[in-house]
Amino acid sequence: xxxxxxxxxxxxxxxxxxxxxxxxxxxxxxxxxxxxxxxxxxxxxxxxxxxxxxxxxxxxxxxxxxxxxxxxxxxxxx
Numbered sequence: 001x002x003x004x005x006x007x008x009x010x011x012x013x014x015x016x017x018x019x020x021x022x023x024x025x026x027x028x029x030x031x032x033x034x035x036x037x038x039x040x041x042x043x044x045x046x047x048x049x050x051x052x053x054x055x056x057x058x059x060x061x062x063x064x065x066x067x068x069x070x071x072x073x074x075x076x077x078x
């Protein structure tokens with residue numbers, strides 16, 4: 001298994017892109033950048049898939065959600 005990637009790296013990717021993503025497009029971008037089989041961790045969980053990470057970040061209010069999708073303003077980075 002490859003090394004686990006911290007969820008902050010995904011948050012930073014989103015913030016620097018300044019894009020609004022659908023959750024499906026975000027999952028595709030994560031796969032492109034980190035690999036299809038990448039696993040992620042946060043301070044509260046480990047061995048997360050991209051889907052798990054997206055749901056976790058959403059549940060913690062890290063995303064700004066709109067009709068267009070989700071985005072990550074730099075001020076939401078911790």
